Each structure stands twice: as structure tokens, then as C-alpha cells.
Amino acid sequence: MSTEIAKTVDARGSFCPGPLMEIIKAMKTSTVGDVLEVWSNDQGSVKDIPEWINKVGHELVYTENAGDYWKIAIRKMK
Amino acid sequence: MSKHVVILGGGVGGTMVANHIARTIPEEIKNGDVKVTLLSNDQKHIYQPGYLFVAFNEAHMGQFERKEKTLLSPGVNLVIDNIVKIDKQAKKVFSDKGTAYAYDYLVISTGSVPTFDTIPGLAEDSHNFYTREGALKLRDALANFTEGKIVVTVDVPHKCPAAPLEMSLMLDDYFRVRGLRDKVDITYTYPISRVHALQSVADWAAPEFERRGINAETFFNLETVDTEKKLAISMEGTELPYDLLISIPTHRGSKVIIDSELGDENGFIPTDRHSLKMIGDDSIYVLGDATNLPISKAGSTAHYQTETVVHNIISELHGLPPRAHYDGKVVCFLESKMDEASFIEFTYNKPPQPAVPSEMLFWFKLAYNEMYWLFARGLL
Ligand SMILES: Cc1cc2nc3c(=O)[nH]c(=O)nc-3n(C[C@H](O)[C@H](O)[C@H](O)COP(=O)(O)OP(=O)(O)OC[C@H]3O[C@@H](n4cnc5c(N)ncnc54)[C@H](O)[C@@H]3O)c2cc1C
Numbered sequence: 426m427s428t429e430i431a432k433t434v435d436a437r438g439s440f441c442p443g444p445l446m447e448i449i450k451a452m453k454t455s456t457v458g459d460v461l462e463v464w465s466n467d468q469g470s471v472k473d474i475p476e477w478i479n480k481v482g483h484e485l486v487y488t489e490n491a492g493d494y495w496k497i498a499i500r501k502m503k
Numbered sequence: 504m505s506k507h508v509v510i511l512g513g514g515v516g517g518t519m520v521a522n523h524i525a526r527t528i529p530e531e532i533k534n535g536d537v538k539v540t541l542l543s544n545d546q547k548h549i550y551q552p553g554y555l556f557v558a559f560n561e562a563h564m565g566q567f568e569r570k571e572k573t574l575l576s577p578g579v580n581l582v583i584d585n586i587v588k589i590d591k592q593a594k595k596v597f598s599d600k601g602t603a604y605a606y607d608y609l610v611i612s613t614g615s616v617p618t619f620d621t622i623p624g625l626a627e628d629s630h631n632f633y634t635r636e637g638a639l640k641l642r643d644a645l646a647n648f649t650e651g652k653i654v655v656t657v658d659v660p661h662k663c664p665a666a667p668l669e670m671s672l673m674l675d676d677y678f679r680v681r682g683l684r685d686k687v688d689i690t691y692t693y694p695i696s697r698v699h700a701l702q703s704v705a706d707w708a709a710p711e712f713e714r715r716g717i718n719a720e721t722f723f724n725l726e727t728v729d730t731e732k733k734l735a736i737s738m739e740g741t742e743l744p745y746d747l748l749i750s751i752p753t754h755r756g757s758k759v760i761i762d763s764e765l766g767d768e769n770g771f772i773p774t775d776r777h778s779l780k781m782i783g784d785d786s787i788y789v790l791g792d793a794t795n796l797p798i799s800k801a802g803s804t805a806h807y808q809t810e811t812v813v814h815n816i817i818s819e820l821h822g823l824p825p826r827a828h829y830d831g832k833v834v835c836f837l838e839s840k841m842d843e844a845s846f847i848e849f850t851y852n853k854p855p856q857p858a859v860p861s862e863m864l865f866w867f868k869l870a871y872n873e874m875y876w877l878f879a880r881g882l883l
Contacts, residue, residue: 438851
């Protein structure tokens, strides 16, 4: 399966609703198989996002430290 | 030659921008060097936070409505018209009557609207307090509700991130006052692992829910409503039985943004987070709920963005570069009881620090409901 990024969500500076909510929103309008990359400067996202992915059954592709923010890639599985 | 600033949307952002421009450069407007037109499809201006009070019959709808005309500075030319197309190449907007309005600068503040068609069963069997009609219908349903299960569901994006929490806390108070709390079961749901996006709000609200006997179901993203079995079913596989379902549904941008293909898949306009210009168009500014910025869709957001938009447009009218930057400031008041409130402030770079709930802040929030009209007029 390709890991080409279908959509990037820049959620840096988002405290409310926050990066996880931004990714949930973006997932709804994506197609199964799409990889979405979210950028977050909130340390909490590194735990929050994988936790939700696990619960719903999507796939965590990678978590990457990009200096002062994180890039987290997710594949929509259903 | 006269420059034309057209503002689309007579809600929080549009009204504030129009009034602030008119008050800042009255002479240029009087001389005809600048013309300010506000286009809106509603004669009335509604203070939307009022819907929450209407739903509990704490106030009447009329208390939160004013005629838009009465809120405007004399330098603003108000036209009530329904805009159906924005043509950024031609720099014109068109109404459903075929009237064209040409602009030099366009400000878009067309807000966001809840949509009920994205989840099966939601339109048929849910209540809401996010529309005028919804708040009135919910008021009647609550007034006649004496026992059973109430479920509150939350979808993203939605405006006013504090409102679902406030609704649940106020439901508890409302049924206690009516002496029915032991017969009414209240369940609040939230899409992520805690009860609110802001950690500090979640830390305060979770024990408060427990103390008041409000059930909290986290990781709950509504997927379907089974209207026959009366079940709210989540993407995560949880099924919650309800007698009264109150939903905060996902929002979209205004239809005109979708039809004009200016927005993303939800109809929100890609906007520069600092200059507030529409990305890829030098003549269009966007504020309030209409942007795609990852910040709270709230009246206070539109309020703080007004300063940046007005400063930048006036600079451009004067031939200067638009250098005002929006820093992501949002302030949010949170009603914690019928007589207590708290407030939280944050920017793109400054994480939120909530104030301790107090009775004084509650009175300030109540006062804001009245003060709002002075802000809208550009007087404060
Ligand atoms: C129940 C509830 C409680 C809330 N509580 C709070 C709170 O406590 N604090 C807070 O800060 N915010 C709160 N909000 C959110 C706040 O009301 C909105 O975020 C705010 O109104 C957004 O301002 P806006 O200018 O972007 O859009 P709006 O104020 O919604 O204005 C949009 C305007 O555009 C016009 N328009 C749209 N499309 C067209 C068209 N095609 N042609 C012509 N005109 C058009 C509409 O008629 C309207 O006048 C609450 C909202 C709700 C529903």
C-alpha cells in the first residue's frame, strides 16, 4: 500500500478543538486507504492520536519529531 | 476613484468589521473615497449563545435578536440580499435575484451551519440548540420531559466548543430544580479520550460530572441513530439507548462558499493564519467560523480577528502593506452552574490557563450577553 500523503492537516497552535479533533474531522471526508499526516506542536498528541487510532481501528503509519512539532501519519482503515 | 469594501455576512464578524471600518475612516466614507457595503441574507441579527438560555426557557428568543440595521454605523450601507456566487476572478458577488456587487476588497464572514444529513437517523430523531428552530423545539421537549434517558452527542467541527458541556451541566441543574433529577438519566459523550478538548477544562469537568451524577462516555463519535430501537451508535461500537437525543452535529461553511468552490470539503475557506487573507487571493479576507483555521469557532474568535482585518484593509486602502497579524487569540467563557462561570484565554503560542470558576465571572458572562450589542456596534 502506498504511503503517499493524501492530506496534510496543519494543527499547530490548535489548543481547542485540538489536533486530534482536527484529524477526526479530516478522516470523515477521506477515503479508506488514504494516509493523512497531522502536524502538532502539542506533546499530548503523541499519546492522544495513537490511542484514538487504536480504539477505532485505523493504522498508525509513523510518528516523526520535526524539530518543534510532530508529524503523525495515519491510514484510514474503515 | 472610490474604493469599494464589500462585507459578506451580517453576523458577529461582518457587523464588527463594517462598523470598525466606518468608525475609523468616517471622512473618507463621507467624501465618497471609500464605500462600505454589508450584505446579509437576514434582517435580524441573532446573538447565538442565547439559544442555550432559550432551550431552558430561561429567556425568550426576542431578547437575543436585534434588527441588523439598528446596529450599524451611518457609514455602512446595508443591503439584505442572498448571495449565491462569489466570482473572485471578476471580483464580484451575485445574489439570487441576479444583482452583481463589485468589490475592491471582500470580507467573508458567512459563519458555519450545523448539518443533520451526514448521519443516518439524525435529522429524524434528534434535538439541537444550534439553530433558532432547534432551540425552540428543544425548549418544548424539555418542558414536557419528566423521566427517561437524555443523551448528548458531539460531532466535529462545531462552533462554541464549550456549549455541549454547558448544556449537560445545565440539564442537571434544570431537572434538579424541577425535582425530577432522580428520574432523568443524563449521558454526555465526547469524541476523544477526555470530556473536553482542553485538558484543564476536562480536568475540572470530569469530577464535576461525577459529583452531579452525569454519565460521561468518551471516545464516542456518533455514526448512526437507530430511530426504531432509539439507540445512538458510535464509530467505536458503543450503543447508547435514549429517550431524548440532543446532538451537536458537524458543521459546514455557508452554501455560497461550497457552491463558489472557495472552501475545503466542508466548505471552510483556506485562510492565512496571521494575515487572515484567503490563501491565493490578495483581495479577500476571511474571519469567524468561515475560515479553515484549527482554532475555536466562536464569537470571540471573530471579535479578535476583526482588529486584524480592519487594520489590514485600511492599510491597503491607504496604499500601505497589510502588516497586522492575528495571534490566534480566543477567549471562552464557560458556564459551570446556573450561577457560576469560568473563563479561558489562549493564542497560537500561549496554552490555555483557565480561571477558577466564580460567581463574579458568572455575572460578567451575563453582562456580556448585554454588552455584546455594544461590541457589535463597534462602541467597545
Ligand atoms: C448555542 C450556541 C452558543 C454559543 N456560545 C458562544 C459563546 O459563549 N461564546 C462565543 O464566543 N461564541 C459562542 N457561539 C458561537 C458564535 O455564535 C459564532 O461562532 C459566531 O456567531 C461566528 O460569527 P461569524 O461572523 O463567523 O458568523 P455568524 O455570526 O453566524 O454570521 C454569519 C452571517 O452570514 C450571513 N450569511 C450566510 N450566508 C450568506 C449568504 N449566502 N448571503 C448573505 N448572507 C449570508 C448570515 O445570515 C449571518 O448573518 C455560540 C453558538 C451557538 C450556536
